[in-house]
Amino acid sequence: MQILLVEDDAMLAQAVGDGVRQQGWELDWVANAGAAKTMLVDHGYNAVLLDLHLPGSSGLSVLTALRERYDTTPVLIITARDQLSERVRGLDAGADDYVVKPFQFDELYARLRAVLRRSQGRVAPLLSCGELQLDPSRREVTFRGQPAALSLHEYRTLFALMERKGRPVTRSQLEDAVYGGNGHIESNTIAVYIHQLRRKFGEELVITVPGLGYRLGEACA
Template sequence: MRVLLVEDDKMIGAAVLEALKDAAYAVDWVRNGDLAIEAIHSETYDIALLDLGLPLIDGLEVLKRVRAERVRLPVIVLTARDALSDRVAGLDLGADDYLVKPFEIGELLARMRAVLRREGSGTPPVLTNGRLCLDPATREATFSGEKAVLSAREFALVQALLMRPGAILSRGELERQIYGWTEEVESNAVEFLIHAVRKKLGAIAIRNVRGVGWMVDRPTC
């Protein structure tokens, strides 16, 4: 899943970025309101984490513009502004949740999962097509009796495929679910991850459609 992180504080932004990457999210980090609006217009995100005290364009104005354009983007406001009036303003403008700094990363991740579930785009407790199963809580995957704990990027790849069983995903589509803008992606990175997953779960856990991409089977029932 792809996250837009809008945060001008370098220390906070770097910490949240690393935590989200460790949790298998692909993250794009921008540091002002102008870049946030540009990113939202140029990319599709599953959720945005929005600071309010931003340079150039305030976070509340970013939120106001996004909602005026009827962009259906879940937004969690992350801010040091803890006054009731600020929380009310953010929620009234269309924020889906509001988290006051400083916060625990575990709580942020839990709130993200909750918002995504409400939007219908979050992962269920276990993703499965009837043969391949993926547990987001533990990153454990099971296929035909073989069990393995996946790395963050292996998990992101399998999750992307299981969210659309039967669909063929291209290299570009998979890279988009695994890597953020600033991450260097080697030309064979997806193939490397697929090889690693197959080594753990079996050669047919992920199927290759030559010249097109990769897929997992449709649900068996």
């Protein structure tokens, strides 16, 4: 299990990290929202421990960016005892649970195990396109019955296209799905991922729609 901790208190982060590793999990730590968004774009985590009070930008912006690109990674909010309204906003924005500071570490790890179990038990509909299948629950792709190896960004590009099967998807929509609006994106980046998907699954998989963007081919109709 790989966990991302987003927390600006270095002492608390060290204590949480030590305990998480004792559970047998791996942990990355960042101290601000910008770094968290970058890490979540570049890595696939099993869960996120997210403090809402971060320097520069609220942790809520991290959660919003995650959910806007259809990323269902479990998020456990770390919040102050007197911030009920923040807990409500976090849950409404797609958080899976919260733990209140100051907390007992045993409670934190128990809640983290619970959200991990729930995420593993979620049933999401399989997305299909001819001989291609995508399982959102497991983040797995199979082609002609065999597992297909995709990078994280290729997976997110394919997922965005399959979510909108039959409809054109603009480059801007794909960028948001892949990167969550985080940072500067080179103009040909999405085209590269489309090229990689065509190379792996056939040129007919993705059709270019002039002036609009891309859509899945006729095999997915």
